[in-house]
């Protein structure tokens with residue numbers, strides 16, 4: 058007999074429908090799998106046979122042929138086990154084949170017939186809904202998809218349970234938990250950072266427009282402390298963004314809180330010893346890297362010059378395109394990677410060059426060598442350059458209440474709303490993503506502003522990229538001011554955030 062069972066496979070972070078055709082006949086024992094399965098899928102022969110036997114089904118020796126369709130789609134991983142086993146059980150009459158119509162099966166099998174969890178269940182079910190009525194998934198994966206309710210989900214723990222449920226029309230046994238917790242408590246707050254008005258303002262500008270920022274300053278001036286608090290002022294993710302982020306974490310097998318969508322923007326701070334492969338993604342079985350895990354959130358690069366050169370160079374593609382593409386023999390994988398960078402660094406190896414609080418012991422060559430680890434093109438892509446001076450003792454001890462993250466976040470959210478509205482038909486979300494045509498359309502300057510920019514262009518020897526950065530940043534500052542027009546004061550503030558490379562790099 059021939060059976061056709063539905064399943065889903067993963068390519069990158071997207072799920073694709075797969076049909077598993079199974080034929081079981083008498084004759085000499087033989088088990089073949091065709092239709093572009095990878096090695097891991099092929100290994101499932103032994104698991105499936107053992108799981109069926111150990112679940113006390115009678116599988117007579119004979120010929121089993123499994124075909125995966127469409128044939129041109131590479132099938133990977135262990136999550137097709139369940140569909141293969143169900144196909145065989147239908148052929149030998151242990152599962153009522155007619156009742157499997159409209160069902161999709163996802164799960165790995167263990168030798169004793171248990172159904173094990175898989176990674177990437179969320180994108181797989183996002184693909185399945187709308188196409189199938191029912192999904193059989195591993196019990197331990199159910200909380201990952203608890204917000205999906207337009208497909209009937211059957212969490213199952215073993216092969217016998219699958220057969221029983223289908224044959225006897227049993228209802229799904231699902232446990233629901235609240236999946237979209239709007240008020241996740243974060244234990245850091247900007248009100249712990251004393252003083253630093255200028256730096257806080259620059260951070261607010263950067264976050265409001267999604268601009269990258271470089272913090273430069275001596276040891277202990279609070280760069281890391283400030284960067285770590287940025288997530289507390291980021292606007293909450295929209296449902297669409299949450300699903301995108303959760304899909305990436307689901308594929309990477311990194312969902313901590315399996316019942317919930319990730320609704321806070323991610324914050325990734327990879328150590329500077331990170332390899333290029335785990336930074337941009339890769340490996341023989343490709344996985345999203347740090348830049349994708351930071352998608353829709355923040356990538357914090359502490360001690361920027363300490364990162365390997367190939368890692369820093371690899372940053373360019375995601376910064377420009379908002380995604381990374383990894384080529385493998387098996388095919389190309391694309392993962393989303395649109396993030397805001399917060400980078401921090403000391404100005405020299407000892408940390409005090411340019412800051413008279415302590416004498417700098419580095420030679421001219423050491424300083425140049427250190428600063429030049431950040432290439433011109435990379436420096437150019439870090440939109441705002443901010444010097445972080447240490448706060449004074451008096452300021453540290455001042456009783457004055459500092460502004461809370463909640464307050465700052467309210468303003469950021471307001472500025473982001475203006476941008477979302479402005480760009481609703483443009484396919485972008487915030488000012489930092491503006492292309493030249495958007496800049497032309499939305500960054501109109503009044504006469505005074507345009508005069509000021511002209512002077513700055515000459516005096517600061519700006520590059521054309523630097524020039525459009527100033528325009529984008531000033532658009533953000535004007536939005537924070539609820540001003541349709543970009544005025545002189547907005548340009549003036551934006552220029553301040555671009556004149557640091559002069560102080561250190563030239």
Ligand SMILES: Nc1ncnc2c1ncn2[C@@H]1O[C@H](COP(=O)(O)OP(=O)(O)OP(=O)(O)O)[C@@H](O)[C@H]1O
Nearest residue numbers: 249250251253275276277278279280281282283448
């Ligand atoms: N403005 C501030 N308000 C309150 N505490 C501060 C402030 N600045 C620095 N600190 C204190 O100093 C500590 C060191 O700051 P932090 O680690 O952020 O410095 P850094 O600039 O990252 O230094 P390094 O260059 O050595 O990495 C913080 O953990 C915090 O306790």
Ligand SMILES: [Mg+2]
Nearest residue numbers: 280281282359
């Ligand atoms: Mg630090």
